Amino acid sequence: MPVTSVVSDPHALTVTLVADFPVGPERLWKAFTDPRQLERFWGPPGYPATFGAFDLRPGGIADYAMTSPRGEVSRGRWEFTKVSDPSSFEVIDTFVDDSGDAMDMPASRTEFAFTGTDGGGRVTSTTHFTSVEALEQLTAMGMIEGLTMGVNQLDIVLRDLREYAQSRGAELEILDDQHVRITRVIRGPRELVWRAHFEPELMQKWLLGPDGWTMPVCETSTEVGGTYRYEWEPAPGVEGERFGFEGEVLHVEPGRRAVTTERMIGMPDGPTTINDLSLYEEDGVTLLTQLIEYPDAATRDMILETGMVDGMEASYARMEALVLA
Known part of the structure; x- marks a missing residue:
C-alpha cells in the first residue's frame, strides 16, 4: 500500500501521514488539485467525495460531499490558506451542513506537501488540531482510518x-x-x-x-x-x-x-x-x-x-x- 506511516502526536496536536508513489511530485500535485481526480480517492471506500466549487488560491473555497452506500451525505469545506504550486498547499477543513453553514464540530488545519524521492514522489499530510479533545474526537470518528484508506486509493488514479x-x-x-x-x-x-x-x-x-x-x-x-x-x-x-x-x-x-x-x-x-x-x-x-x-x-x-x-x-x-x- 502507498501509505507508509501514520503518526498521531497528542503533544504536538498533529496527525502526520506519509505515502510514496512511483510518480514525481508534480503528478501528485495534479491529483490533489484537480477536483475530478481528487474526488476519485478523497474519502474511504464506500464514501466517495464529490467536489463542487474548487478555488485554488489563498482565501479560496472548495466544497465537497461524501455519500455513503445508503445515500447519507456528509459535507465539508476547505478554505485554502497557502498555495505553493507545485510543492504544497494548506487548508482549513470544516464540517458544514446542507446549507453550507459550519457545524458544531472541530475544524482542523492540514498541510499537503509533495516532494521527490529516489523512486518517484511523496505526499506528506500534516493535520493540526486546536486541542487534545478535538484530536481525540476526530480520531474516534475514524479520521485516521478514512484518510489512510482514501490515500491508498490514489495509486489507481495515477495509472494510465x-x-x-x-x-x-x-x-x-x-x-x-x-x-x-x-x-x-x-x-x-x-x-x-x-x-x-x-x-x-x-x-x-x-x-x-x-x-x-x-x-x-x-x-x-x-x-x-x-x-x-x-x-x-x-x-x-x-x-x-x-x-x-x-x-x-x-x-x-x-x-x-x-x-x-x-x-x-x-x-x-x-x-x-x-x-x-x-x-x-x-x-x-x-x-x-x-x-x-x-x-x-x-x-x-x-x-x-x-x-x-x-x-x-x-x-x-x-x-x-x-x-x-
Missing part, C-alpha cells in the same frame, strides 16, 4: 487506464474483514458499461459467469427502494443447479454509481452483502470498481472460495466484447 487494461483482468483487494474491492478496466465508454449493467437484454448476454450457463430471469431497477431478481441455470449437459440472487436498490447516481443489497434466493436467513458499483471513464475506457461489504470475515472467505472473482472475470471479458461490438 488504457495501458493498465492491456495486461490485467479483474483484480481483488481485501480491504478488511468485511470489505473487498474488485476492479476491472473495460475498453469501452461508461455510458455503455452502465447500460450493460441495467438493461436486461444486454445483461442476459454477458452476466453469465463460466461458459454453459444462461440467465432466464433478469428483473432490474435503478430506482432507490426498487428491487431486482436474477436467476441462472446450466445449459443441457452442464453440471450445476439453478440459483439466483435478489436485492434492493439503496443508492443511485445514474451513469456513475449504484449500491444494492444482495442475498441468495430461497435463503431468507442467509448472509446479505452490500454491493457498491462505480464507473469512471478516461480516454474512452472505463474503470469499473465493485466494493462489496460482507457481514463478517467468515462469510467473505466462504464466498470468495467459490471462485467468484474468476466468474466475474469471465463475465467482464464477455461484457467487454459486447460493449466493444
Whole structure:
C-alpha cells in the first residue's frame, strides 16, 4: 500500500501521514488539485467525495460531499490558506451542513506537501488540531482510518487506464474483514458499461459467469427502494443447479454509481452483502470498481472460495466484447 506511516502526536496536536508513489511530485500535485481526480480517492471506500466549487488560491473555497452506500451525505469545506504550486498547499477543513453553514464540530488545519524521492514522489499530510479533545474526537470518528484508506486509493488514479487494461483482468483487494474491492478496466465508454449493467437484454448476454450457463430471469431497477431478481441455470449437459440472487436498490447516481443489497434466493436467513458499483471513464475506457461489504470475515472467505472473482472475470471479458461490438 502507498501509505507508509501514520503518526498521531497528542503533544504536538498533529496527525502526520506519509505515502510514496512511483510518480514525481508534480503528478501528485495534479491529483490533489484537480477536483475530478481528487474526488476519485478523497474519502474511504464506500464514501466517495464529490467536489463542487474548487478555488485554488489563498482565501479560496472548495466544497465537497461524501455519500455513503445508503445515500447519507456528509459535507465539508476547505478554505485554502497557502498555495505553493507545485510543492504544497494548506487548508482549513470544516464540517458544514446542507446549507453550507459550519457545524458544531472541530475544524482542523492540514498541510499537503509533495516532494521527490529516489523512486518517484511523496505526499506528506500534516493535520493540526486546536486541542487534545478535538484530536481525540476526530480520531474516534475514524479520521485516521478514512484518510489512510482514501490515500491508498490514489495509486489507481495515477495509472494510465488504457495501458493498465492491456495486461490485467479483474483484480481483488481485501480491504478488511468485511470489505473487498474488485476492479476491472473495460475498453469501452461508461455510458455503455452502465447500460450493460441495467438493461436486461444486454445483461442476459454477458452476466453469465463460466461458459454453459444462461440467465432466464433478469428483473432490474435503478430506482432507490426498487428491487431486482436474477436467476441462472446450466445449459443441457452442464453440471450445476439453478440459483439466483435478489436485492434492493439503496443508492443511485445514474451513469456513475449504484449500491444494492444482495442475498441468495430461497435463503431468507442467509448472509446479505452490500454491493457498491462505480464507473469512471478516461480516454474512452472505463474503470469499473465493485466494493462489496460482507457481514463478517467468515462469510467473505466462504464466498470468495467459490471462485467468484474468476466468474466475474469471465463475465467482464464477455461484457467487454459486447460493449466493444
